Amino acid sequence: MGEALIIDAVRTPRGIGKPGKGALSHLHPTHLGATVLKAIAERNKLDTKTVDDVIISTSVQRGKQGGDLGRMAALSAGFDVTTSGVTLDRFCGGGITAVTLATAAVASGHEQCVIAGGVEMMSYHAQLAAEDAKNGTPPALMGAGYEELDKLHPQSHQGVCGDAIAAIEGITREELDALALVSQQRADRAIKEGRFDKSLVPVLNPDGSVALDREEFPRPSTTAEGLAALKGSFAGLAEWDQGNGVTFASQIKRRYPDVKIEAVHHAGNSSGVVDGAAAVLIASPEYAAKHGLKARGRVVTYANIGDDPTLMLNAPVPAAKKVLEKAGLTIADIDVWEINEAFSVVAEKFIRDLGLDREKVNINGGSMALGHPIGATGSMLVGTALDELERSGGRYGLITMCAAGGMAPAIIIERV
Numbered sequence: 001m002g003e004a005l006i007i008d009a010v011r012t013p014r015g016i017g018k019p020g021k022g023a024l025s026h027l028h029p030t031h032l033g034a035t036v037l038k039a040i041a042e043r044n045k046l047d048t049k050t051v052d053d054v055i056i057s058t059s060v061q062r063g064k065q066g067g068d069l070g071r072m073a074a075l076s077a078g079f080d081v082t083t084s085g086v087t088l089d090r091f092c093g094g095g096i097t098a099v100t101l102a103t104a105a106v107a108s109g110h111e112q113c114v115i116a117g118g119v120e121m122m123s124y125h126a127q128l129a130a131e132d133a134k135n136g137t138p139p140a141l142m143g144a145g146y147e148e149l150d151k152l153h154p155q156s157h158q159g160v161c162g163d164a165i166a167a168i169e170g171i172t173r174e175e176l177d178a179l180a181l182v183s184q185q186r187a188d189r190a191i192k193e194g195r196f197d198k199s200l201v202p203v204l205n206p207d208g209s210v211a212l213d214r215e216e217f218p219r220p221s222t223t224a225e226g227l228a229a230l231k232g233s234f235a236g237l238a239e240w241d242q243g244n245g246v247t248f249a250s251q252i253k254r255r256y257p258d259v260k261i262e263a264v265h266h267a268g269n270s271s272g273v274v275d276g277a278a279a280v281l282i283a284s285p286e287y288a289a290k291h292g293l294k295a296r297g298r299v300v301t302y303a304n305i306g307d308d309p310t311l312m313l314n315a316p317v318p319a320a321k322k323v324l325e326k327a328g329l330t331i332a333d334i335d336v337w338e339i340n341e342a343f344s345v346v347a348e349k350f351i352r353d354l355g356l357d358r359e360k361v362n363i364n365g366g367s368m369a370l371g372h373p374i375g376a377t378g379s380m381l382v383g384t385a386l387d388e389l390e391r392s393g394g395r396y397g398l399i400t401m402c403a404a405g406g407m408a409p410a411i412i413i414e415r416v
Contacts, residue, residue, distance in 0.1 A: 232263025
């Protein structure tokens with residue numbers, strides 16, 4: 001097997017994911033994808049005829065986000081028509097998976113240059129949800145045929161799962177809020193010190209004016225008292241009757257009958273709803289040498305794993321253990337850890353179970369402060385980890401995240 005080099009990584013700022021309120025919400029998802037593809041091509045003076053493929057992660061592939069966004073974004077970015085594109089879905093984990101599939105193609109020698117990334121317009125999700133509610137269309141995991149799966153592996157709402165895990169693990173609301181406050185403080189420091197500047201590219205409107213050139217979601221004025229005053233978000237959802245007396249709480253209690261679920265997660269200690277896109281340029285050493293490109297990093301290895309789909313959010317720990325074993329590395333070897341803050345309990349349990357140094361985990365804040373554009377986040381975190389390794393002089397970074405269905409991809413990168 002050959003090497004897969006990371007030549008560059010870019011991302012948009014994250015815009016608030018509410019229709020009509022976020023700075024990016026009026027744009028088409030393809031426009032966001034084209035923004036990062038065009039930026040990474042221009043920054044590296046790519047002849048797009050030599051780009052073998054574009055792999056884009058998008059979780060909700062309906063309407064504007066359907067129709068193979070990877071190919072359409074490449075065309076919209078002005079790439080040569082010979083550059084193909086594909087779109088994938090691994091729920092929240094898709095952004096990492098796009099990078100690992102690009103890695104596999106390049107390291108195997110079948111392709112020489114692949115751009116991986118993700119696009120997600122959470123503001124558009126809200127529009128789709130409103131339309132579904134109006135039309136009486138059930139969510140995908142509650143539609144026809146889901147009953148068979150539910151009998152085998154009941155799958156609850158992710159927020160209710162987060163609350164259940166906190167109860168099972170004995171993690172308190174105060175501890176979850178404390179981690180959320182740290183995330184806001186670290187993100188504020190990173191923004192003020194320009195730690196994201198290397199990878200951040202502005203999003204322009206079609207007329208050339210600036211739509212967004214800074215992070216829109218962080219709340220640097222957040223306090224412990226303010227977080228403590230917020231009401232839990234998922235109490236109502238936990239007891240919502242999906243039909244025939246089935247609730248999200250009852251789905252969990254079928255497997256964990258003794259758990260006492262309390263609503264400990266809220267808007268302040270859960271990932272933010274945002275719009276955004278990212279792209280990572282992966283190439284072989286031969287391609288880099290031929291085209292005068294200098295690698296910033298390399299992919300060491302990656303892994304995928306599944307865990308209990310009923311609790312949904314617990315796979316990052318076994319994923320991290322699996323990828324470390326594959327790489328022949330230990331926890332002590334990792335200088336930068338990026339664990340997506342889907343909910344505070346995910347990051348808190350990850351830190352506790354692996355016995356991590358908190359100063360090495362989500363060093364520049366996470367999704368509780370910056371937001372989580374589902375299909376794009378994993379690719380964003382690869383770039384964030386690379387930037388931090390370069391800033392701090394570290395060698396290895398490990399990036400992982402939970403995904404619906406009880407999955408987690410994980411990837412280890414090395415600064416070069």
